[in-house]
Amino acid sequence: MKAKVYITPKAGILDPQGLTIERSLPALGFEGVTNVRVGKYIELDLPDGESAGEAVDEMCHQLLANPIIEDFEFELVPE
Amino acid sequence: MFVSSQTEVTPVRFGVVVFPGSNCDADSYDAVRSFPDTEARYLWHKDTEISDLDCVILPGGFSYGDYLRCGAIARFSPIMKSVKRFADEGGLVIGICNGFQILLEAGMLPGAMHQNEGLKFVCKQVNLKVENNETSFTTGYDQGQLIKVPIAHHEGNYFIDEDGMAQLEANRQVVVRYCDEDGVTTAAANPNGSLGNIAGVCNRDGNVFGLMPHPERVCDEIVGGVDGRSVFESIINAVAK
Numbered sequence: 001m002k003a004k005v006y007i008t009p010k011a012g013i014l015d016p017q018g019l020t021i022e023r024s025l026p027a028l029g030f031e032g033v034t035n036v037r038v039g040k041y042i043e044l045d046l047p048d049g050e051s052a053g054e055a056v057d058e059m060c061h062q063l064l065a066n067p068i069i070e071d072f073e074f075e076l077v078p079e
Numbered sequence: 080m081f082v083s084s085q086t087e088v089t090p091v092r093f094g095v096v097v098f099p100g101s102n103c104d105a106d107s108y109d110a111v112r113s114f115p116d117t118e119a120r121y122l123w124h125k126d127t128e129i130s131d132l133d134c135v136i137l138p139g140g141f142s143y144g145d146y147l148r149c150g151a152i153a154r155f156s157p158i159m160k161s162v163k164r165f166a167d168e169g170g171l172v173i174g175i176c177n178g179f180q181i182l183l184e185a186g187m188l189p190g191a192m193h194q195n196e197g198l199k200f201v202c203k204q205v206n207l208k209v210e211n212n213e214t215s216f217t218t219g220y221d222q223g224q225l226i227k228v229p230i231a232h233h234e235g236n237y238f239i240d241e242d243g244m245a246q247l248e249a250n251r252q253v254v255v256r257y258c259d260e261d262g263v264t265t266a267a268a269n270p271n272g273s274l275g276n277i278a279g280v281c282n283r284d285g286n287v288f289g290l291m292p293h294p295e296r297v298c299d300e301i302v303g304g305v306d307g308r309s310v311f312e313s314i315i316n317a318v319a320k
Contacts (some may be wrong), residue, residue, distance in 0.1 A: 009193070013193070013238065014196065014236075014272065016194055016195070016196050016197070016198050016272075017194065017198065020198060063147070063151065064147075066148055066151070066184070066191050068190065068191035068238070068239075068240070069191045069193050069238055
């Protein structure tokens with residue numbers, strides 16, 4: 001089974017990268033773009049099973065994300 | 080008959096942790112060895128026996144290449160379990176720059192670090208104000224003293240939630256802040272966007288201290304300053320007590 005993990009800066013946390021990208025987009029003619037947030041995408045394979053979701057959730061809490069400054073979401077994709 | 084007037088002094092024992100990617104370990108080692116009656120040894124990240132020490136230094140650098148997040152991998156090093164136990168038993172632990180980031184990731188200090196507001200690696204001399212001179216790391220300074228210490232980091236933007244900040248302030252855990260030449264904590268004097276201009280914090284018990292600036296780099300006139308010496312002097316005095 002594959003897990004796709006999306007990690008983003010928590011709402012309210014300043015994201016300087018996102019802000020810089022947001023300010024650059026009008027230069028290319030893309031007006032009105034707001035709330036650009038830059039995060040991480042992590043893919044991993046893990047053994048199938050009922051506890052796979054729980055395991056990925058734990059991985060996110062303990063290592064993949066820093067819950068103090070980051071939110072995470074993930075999806076499990078059967079292979 | 081010859082009578083020695085010298086009394087035996089028990090040396091203060093420092094351990095400097097070396098992770099793959101540490102690069103301020105030698106500076107830290109030299110800084111503490113420049114004081115009389117000190118011993119220091121390097122601790123490889125796979126070591127676990129540190130109970131003979133008085134103080135552990137987690138030095139600056141780029142442990143594990145800063146993979147995932149700064150300090151996120153180092154905290155799983157075998158030695159970090161020992162460092163945590165050492166701190167829980169009251170041992171003194173100081174984390175400088177990357178060492179501070181590791182202490183945050185390990186949950187040994189509150190808060191988290193993210194990218195500098197300006198997105199750049201900032202390497203320069205900054206002014207710091209000593210906000211609490213009653214910790215084991217700062218008794219050598221006056222309360223409110225201004226010192227000049229260099230910083231060199233890309234992820235030094237300290238963050239903590241509102242409740243956490245209230246606790247830090249209430250317990251006087253903010254030890255040093257970035258300030259201007261007059262000691263005012265202005266936005267312009269904040270090199271990285273840290274909340275409250277925070278440059279360094281300690282834990283509630285006061286025996287674990289982390290800071291982004293590098294006191295070990297200003298411990299000798301030959302390198303341009305000695306404002307960092309009192310950090311190590313304070314530790315030595317705290318242990319000797």
